[in-house]
Amino acid sequence: MNTHLDLLTGEAAAGLLDAAVATAGGELVDWRVRQVDHRPGSTTTVAYRATVRWDGVERSETLGASVGRSRDGRKPGVVTLSDGDATVAVWRFPGDPALPALPRAFNPAAVEELLAGLGVGPEARADPELKVRAYRPTRRAVIEARAASARVFLKVLRPRKVADLHQRHTLLSRAGLPVPRPLGWSDDGLLVLSPLHGTEMRSAVRNGGRIPSPAEVLDLLDRLPADVRDLPRRPAWSESAEHYAGVIGAALPAEAGRATDLAGAVVARLAERGAGADPTHGDLYEAQIMLNEGRITGLLDVDSAGPGHRADDLACLVAHLDVLSLVTGSDPAQTERAARMRRLAADYAAGFVAAPGSRGADLSDLAARVAGVLLSLATGPHRVQERGWKAATSRRLDVVAAWLDGSRLGGTRLAPSGAGSG
Template identity: 40%
Template sequence: MTGQSPLGPAPTPAAAPGWPPELVLLLGDEGGDLLRAVVGTAGGELEAWAPVYVAHDPGVSTVVQHDATVRWPSGRRTVEPLVTATSRRIPDGATVMEADGLRVGVWTRDRDPALPGLHAVLDPDAAPALLRDLGLDLGPVDVAVVAYRPGRRAVVEVTGPRGRALLKVVRPHKVDALCRRHLLLADHLPVPRLVGRDGSGVVALSVLAGRTAREAVVDGSPLPDLDALEALLDRLPTELVDGSPLVGGPLARVPHVAAVVGATVPGERPRVDRVVEALDAGSAPDLPVVAVHGDLYEAQVMVQGDRPTGLLDIDGVGPGHRIDDVADLLAHLDVLSGIPGHARARPWAEELLLAADARLDPGELRRRTGAAVLALASGPFRVLEPGWRAATAARLDRARCWAEAGGRRARPGRWP
C-alpha cells in the first residue's frame, strides 16, 4: 500500500560512535543505495528516504523500516514503506544484496516475505473478498495499519459500511497458537473474539466496545482502580498455568535490554550499567505463579466508565507473577506521564502504587518497575523520535530511581 508523497524526508540520524556495523550500514548513505537499487528494479527513482523504525537484536538481527519517496516514470510520487534487514535468517522471498561484508534482505511492507497474508489485507480491492472468506461482509473497506513489526506481525483495522474488524497478520506457523489463546480466553473474560482465519497468517478479530485506558487518560474519563484491574486479571483461566514455561518478567529481560540500549545508544552505557547494578541489589522472593497478561499497559486495557471491560494483545498470556503485570503497568504510566497531553497518567499511577503496596512487596515492586522502565528506554531510538538520545537518558534515570527505591529502602506509598 502506498501513499502520496509529502515534501522531503526527515534527516537520517547521525551515526553514533560505537554503533555496530549493521546500524551504520542500514541507517547511513549505503543503506540508501540498497533502497535505490530495489526501487530502480521496479522502474522508480528514489528521491528521499527516512528511517522510521529500528529493531536491533545484538548479534542476531537488525531491521530498519524506511519511508521512501519514489518518483515513477509517470511523474507521480509515492511514499513506499521499505524494509532493510541483516539477520542470520533473512526470510525467503526477500531481495538479498551484499554491502560492507554483510548480507542484507530488502522488501516492501506490502510484500513482507515472512507475512504472506499482508499483501491482500493492504489491498483495498482484494480486502473485501478476503474478509468474506474470513466470515466478514463489511462491504468496501478503508484499510489502516495500526502496527507493523517487519518480519513478525502486523495489525490492520478495516472499516466498512457494515462494521469494522481487526486483522492480525502473523507468520503462518503462529496462527494455531494465537487462535487457541483467543478461543480459550473468550470463555472467561472479554477479549477480541475470533472471527476467522486463513492459511496465509491472517486472523480476523472483533473490535471490543469502549476506549482504551490510554484514551481515557487523555480525554479525562474515569480510570479503574487496582481492585477492578486485578478482578479482570483474576478471570484469566488457570489452564494457562498448567504445563507452560513462565512468562519472562521485567527482571528476566534486563540482560537483553541492557545489551540493546548499550549498542544503540553507546554513550549511555555508563547509565545502563548503573541501572543494572541497582537492579542486582536485591534477591528475588519466592512468588506464587498465576495466569498473567505478560505485557500489561494502559493501551491494552479497555474501559467503560471506571470499569475495565476487556484486554487486548493477549499473545503473551501464560503463567507468571502478578507483581510483574503491575510493574509493567506502572512503568508505562511513569513514561507516559512525561509525554504532553498525558499528565493524568501520574496521579493514576500513584493511586495504583499506593494500593499495590498494601498487597505486594513494596521493595520488589519498585525493583521490577525499574526493570520495566529500563526496557522502555529502548523505545526512543526504536522509533527515532526527535531527541531520542536525551529521551533515552531520561528513561534510564527513571529506571535507576525505581531500582534504588526498592529493596530495604522502599517507602510504601511513596512515588520514587
C-alpha cells in the first residue's frame, strides 16, 4: 500500500484541503486531483483544481500538497497538517514553498516593475496580462507576461537551478541556436526569457501541416556547440528506466512485474553503449520545437542540455510522436490521426537510421532508447489523472514491449516518405 499516495489522492485528501483552506478563511466546495508526482521512498506531491468559497464568492483555485519535504512547513503561506503518520504541507498557488519567486512572477504590479527594469516604457508595460503556461508543483512554472508592446516569459525554478539554466540559454543563444534569449535572472529562482516566433511543431503534427524532415531535425542538432559537452551530465530518459518502472509499479501494482522486466531489458541494451559525449538537447520532442511554415524557428526548454548520446534526442522525438498515436475512441478522425502519428514516428525512426555516419543512429540502439523514453511516458496517464489511466498505462507498456521486440518497426521504411512533405 502506498500510504502517501493514497493519503494525497484518496478521500482523506478532502479533509486536508478543507482544513488548509479554512485556515485562510475559505470554504472548500469541491476538488479533484489534477497532477501527481510520486517518487517512491522519497516525496509525493499533488496538484488539485478546487473550488473555494471566499466571503460567499466561489473561485477556482490551484492547490498543492506534498509529503516528504520536511522544510516546506516553515515557509510563509504553507499550512502543515498531520494525520498521525505523515506530515503534509498544503498551499495555494502561487505560494509554492519550493518556488519562492512564483508569487512575484504572478503579481501584475511586480511584473510591471520587472518590465520597467528591462527598459519597457510606462505605457507599454502597464497592466500586464499574466497567463500560466506550465506548472509542476515544487519543480517549475512558466508564466507568459503580455503588456501593450512587451511580451516575456517568466520561468520559475528552484533557486539552486536558476544560474545553471541562465548559463545554458546564454551559451546556446551566443552559438546561434534559436533558443529564448535570457534577459535577466534573480537568486530566488526567476529567469526572464524572450519570446520565440512561430507555433509549436505539435500543432502541425496534429493538424497535418508541414513539419521538418528527419534531416532538418539532424541539422538542428548539428548546431549544438561543442561546449555543451562541458555542461553537467544529466541522465537521459532511457537511463532512468528502472526509476520509472518503480513509479509505475507503485501506482499500478498489477503492472509492476512487467514494468520491471521491460526496464531491465532497456538497461541491458543501453549498457552496451556506455556514456555518450555528443552535445544533446536532452528533452527533444514536438512541443519543444517552434515552426514557421514548416521550418524550425525555435528550440525550447534547454534545461537538460549536456553531454550524452544523440540517439537519445532522436528517440525522445520518436517516442513522443508514438504516444500521440495512442488515442482511444471510435471516432474516424481520431482513428485516422492515430494511424498517421504511428506512421510519422516510424518514418522519423527510419530517417534517423538512414542518415549517414554519426548524424543518425543504429536501429537496434534507437529502438531501445525509444522504449526507455516510452517507459517514462507510461507514468503520464496517472500523473495527470487521465480518465481510464490504468488501461492507458498498460497500452503504453504494450508499445514499450513492441519497440524492444521489433514488432513496432515492422512497417518502418529505410527512406521516409511522409515527414517533411506536408
